[in-house]
Amino acid sequence: MNIPLAAPGAGAGRSGRVGxxxxxxxxxxxxxxxxxxAIFVIWYAAAVWMNSQWxxxxxxxxxxEVTFSEIVADTLTQDRPKLPAPHxxxxxxxxxxxxxxxxxxxxLVFHAWITLSATLLGFGFGTVLGILxxxxxxxxxxxxxxxxxxxxxxxxxPILAIAPMIIVVLNSVGVQGLVPKAIISAYLSFFPVVVxxxxxxxxxxGMQMDLLRTYNxxxxxxxxxxxxxxxxxxxxxxxxxxxxxxxVGAIVGELPTGAVRGLGARLxxxxxxxxxxxxxxxLIMAAVCAALLVGIVGAVQKIVLKRxxxxx
Amino acid sequence: xxxQAVPFAKGWLGPGSVKFFGALAVVLVVALVLSPGLxxxxxVWGFSWWLNARIAALPKSRATKLAVPVIFGLTILVxxxxxxxxxxxxxxxxxxxxxxxxxxxxxVPTLWEDFVQTFVKGALxxxxxxxxxxxxxxxxxxxSPFLQKGLLPVGNFIAALPxxxxxxILVMWFGFDxxxxxxxxxxxxxxxxxVNTVAGLSATESMQRDLMKxxxxxxxxxxxxxxxxxxMPFVFNGLKICTTLALIGAIVAEFFxxxxxxxxxxxxxxxxxxxxxxxxxxxxxxxLAGSAFYGAVAVAERAVTFWHPSQRK
Numbered sequence: 001m002n003i004p005l006a007a008p009g010a011g012a013g014r015s016g017r018v019g020x021x022x023x024x025x026x027x028x029x030x031x032x033x034x035x036x037x038a039i040f041v042i043w044y045a046a047a048v049w050m051n052s053q054w055x056x057x058x059x060x061x062x063x064x065e066v067t068f069s070e071i072v073a074d075t076l077t078q079d080r081p082k083l084p085a086p087h088x089x090x091x092x093x094x095x096x097x098x099x100x101x102x103x104x105x106x107x108l109v110f111h112a113w114i115t116l117s118a119t120l121l122g123f124g125f126g127t128v129l130g131i132l133x134x135x136x137x138x139x140x141x142x143x144x145x146x147x148x149x150x151x152x153x154x155x156x157x158p159i160l161a162i163a164p165m166i167i168v169v170l171n172s173v174g175v176q177g178l179v180p181k182a183i184i185s186a187y188l189s190f191f192p193v194v195v196x197x198x199x200x201x202x203x204x205x206g207m208q209m210d211l212l213r214t215y216n217x218x219x220x221x222x223x224x225x226x227x228x229x230x231x232x233x234x235x236x237x238x239x240x241x242x243x244x245x246x247x248v249g250a251i252v253g254e255l256p257t258g259a260v261r262g263l264g265a266r267l268x269x270x271x272x273x274x275x276x277x278x279x280x281x282x283l284i285m286a287a288v289c290a291a292l293l294v295g296i297v298g299a300v301q302k303i304v305l306k307r308x309x310x311x312x
Numbered sequence: 313x314x315x316q317a318v319p320f321a322k323g324w325l326g327p328g329s330v331k332f333f334g335a336l337a338v339v340l341v342v343a344l345v346l347s348p349g350l351x352x353x354x355x356v357w358g359f360s361w362w363l364n365a366r367i368a369a370l371p372k373s374r375a376t377k378l379a380v381p382v383i384f385g386l387t388i389l390v391x392x393x394x395x396x397x398x399x400x401x402x403x404x405x406x407x408x409x410x411x412x413x414x415x416x417x418x419x420v421p422t423l424w425e426d427f428v429q430t431f432v433k434g435a436l437x438x439x440x441x442x443x444x445x446x447x448x449x450x451x452x453x454x455x456s457p458f459l460q461k462g463l464l465p466v467g468n469f470i471a472a473l474p475x476x477x478x479x480x481i482l483v484m485w486f487g488f489d490x491x492x493x494x495x496x497x498x499x500x501x502x503x504x505x506x507v508n509t510v511a512g513l514s515a516t517e518s519m520q521r522d523l524m525k526x527x528x529x530x531x532x533x534x535x536x537x538x539x540x541x542x543x544m545p546f547v548f549n550g551l552k553i554c555t556t557l558a559l560i561g562a563i564v565a566e567f568f569x570x571x572x573x574x575x576x577x578x579x580x581x582x583x584x585x586x587x588x589x590x591x592x593x594x595x596x597x598x599x600l601a602g603s604a605f606y607g608a609v610a611v612a613e614r615a616v617t618f619w620h621p622s623q624r625k
Contacts, residue, residue: 027461028461030462031458031459031460031461031462031463032461032462032465032466033462034458034462035459035462035463035466036466039466050485082484082485141365141368141369142361142364142365142367142368142369142380144368145364145367145368145376145377145380145381146364146368146380146381146383146384147381147384148381149381150381150384150385153603155556156555156556156602156603156605156606156607157556157559157598157599157602157603158556158559158560158563158598158599158602160560160563160564161560161563161564161575161576161579161594161595161598162595164567164579164580164583164591165579165583165588165591165592165595168583168584168586169404169405169406169588172404172405172586173405240472244472244473244474247474248474248476251474251476251477252476252564252567255564255567255568263477267477267479267480267568268480268568270480271480271481271483271484271568271569274484276481276484279480279481280481282477283477283478283481286473286474286477287473287474287477290472290473290474291469291472291473294472
């Protein structure tokens, strides 16, 4: 795997830089592609295996014999398969993402946007509140000792279980739509941000704090010029955790009210009516959203840390 | 507090306390004018704030480290109770802690049944299977750098996805009972555990591996004597993350269908019937179970990785 740079054929026929780049890509991408390809193969095999029972039952009822190739052909095209084949999900995704107007209720983009807007709103709230609380914790000893153990302990309890209650209670006092889901997203992203930000704001070393003290810097100056910049890597690490948790919160928040819009609602209605293809496409869409959100945070992190001269 | 009596007595009110109580008195008078109901709330809040500030100013010890969060938690509970009672908050919006406690003690058999169904059958069995499978997979792919390079990015990617969304699918495949919940838990814990174990297996330094080589140790000897023990801090990190995931997975999977018992089932049906005191009782049980589960793994970690710097005292 690790061919020395000067090995024969190391950059054969290309400039050194391009050859090196190509080899780096091949070294990284090839194994990932192989694994992804393996996943697809397993998926197809599982689809044939899991759906074949239904095909055989149908054939037995009709009193027909089916050959193996007929079984395979049938299992990959069923309407309500136990496990839809990848291409069925792809067709459904194409139908609901590209073909439909994005304002239509049948469009997956529409549902994804409903969920995403709740996610982003909640993530914003949770992050701001988390940072504020972390600032308080770092500057106030009593607050640190009171709140911090609870913030850490909250990571060990399944707070997602409160989601249905929040939705229904807010519904009964007349708050509906985006806000209840956003609140769930907010509290799921809140704790990772608090915990990460506290360790970030505490990350400056004694030497650096001493230097600012010799400059006679005020607490505010120490905060703006040392603590806050030093906390950025920690902040982004917890933002990545937080935004993924926010999305999960928004999706789960759509379950209990039997909402009709949003990715969670698509999952729920799919499971009520046995529309497996719909469940899978909603699931893929949720995965794409999660990857997109985490990717955006990662990109912002890269830019910010680079501008601050902190990228490793 | 007797051992703290000397510093406590010396500056009994503490510096700044006069100012603090003065400000509090002003706030209380204003509150009295605006709404008498606020008075006890602010009084309790102000007093426990002062108490915690005083204790926090003492030299740090085991007692103060325990007392401050406990006082904070109790204050929240008392304020909660007062708010509900003073403002007559209806029980369908926020039941008082005493109501929740009454329900908790009255419904012990139901809660126990739900706990067994969700935690023992669903979460725990799924946790054991998922973590064991991930651990074995990690050890197996450890021999192939190609598989590692392929599986790790994919595993990291999947670990960030909303895997909870697979719950409806798995409920469809494995039926309504605990098997489907265990399956959701397996899927949820597998990748975080895999990624952590793989990271742990590469945690040894080349110097240490060279030493094993000079001993003519075989692959398996190196694995069991050096690399697995060195991987344990990472493995336990994964195990700890997975405790919460397991409980969340088991509870949320029940929202998609379950037999007529289980914590998730009880939460969703009681929410529908506006029996919020029962919901809070279930949440209390879930919180206790989650903390105890995490605590148990943390105790095991301390026993296994006693040599690690983070565990030394």
